[in-house]
Amino acid sequence: MSEEIRSAILRVLPFIIVLIAITVLIRNKKITTQAFYLNKPVSKLTYFIWVGAFLVYSILTDFILYKTGNLEIAKWDHKLLPSIILITGAVILGPLVEELLFRARIFDLMIRWFKNLHLANFVQACIFVLLHHFTYLNTNSSYIDIVQSLGDAILFGYARIYTRSIYTSTTMHMTGNLIATIERFIFQL
Template identity: 50%
Template sequence: MNEEIKLALIRVFPFVMILVGLFVATKRGKIDRAADLGLQKPSSMTHFFFWTFGFLSFILLIEFFLNKSGILEIDKWNHPFFSSIIRIVGAVILAPISEELIFRGLLLSKLSKKVNMHLAILIQACFFVLLHNFAYQNTLTSNIVIVQALIDATLFGYGRHYTKSIYTPITMHVTGNIIATLERFIF
């Protein structure tokens, strides 16, 4: 197997394992699909579209501003075709689904039972940032990305809270990751 494909598979493997683990735990009755994960239809499709398109507008404005100010640093995409497909599926589909189920599903559900919703959303957003590798690079770009990820995770949490569905933050997260991936091809 090609080294690039191995590296791509290693990057997506944890997300697959999270999804498998959550599936097994749900099937065994250890996790409730609706109460713990929010796997239910949004309470309002109007709110769902508000959060999704509002987030898309926010991301596009931020990326435009960062690009125009010259502080947006984007690494060009330089992976071969098959490893690119694996990486894109991982970044645009697997990572958002698994991360949302963990952070805005399980973690937010558990935290909101112990503290008020606003604090629960802030705590899960901090954990989200801490578990991403850019948080430890100490560059201007990584510091901007930390703030952006904290804001994104907070918005994902509120999207989940106000629509009562994990599908809202999943859609928001997928949207953000599509933009980030496209930027690597465009800029």
């Protein structure tokens, strides 16, 4: 196994472990699916409004950053198999696990602690940003990433609240990560 494949697997392995752990907890009835908001959104229209609005927001934000010269995108230089592993992690596994943890469990904990939905949403979003690597890079691009991720996490939190489902915020998160992944291919042409 090449070092690149090993590295890609190690990046997605934590997501797989968390998903397995959550699945086991649910199957053994240690926690309910409702604890993770694994139910349909209140309405399909509300779901599509949130997802569609986030798609437009993401594209416009990146377009503005691109036009102002502030969109820094790292070149994609991975071979096929590591690319498949990394893209699966970034677009599917990462958003799914992060939404289950942040917008379901941590957000609920913050609501209980602060008794204020807006403050709880802001705090869970801050925790979300602090656990991402770009927070510590100290570059202009990382500052933009921090603000953009904070805004995204706040939107994900409100989407979960207003649709009463983790599916909405998960789809939004996957959409944002898919856009960022596609940009890495488009802008290296």
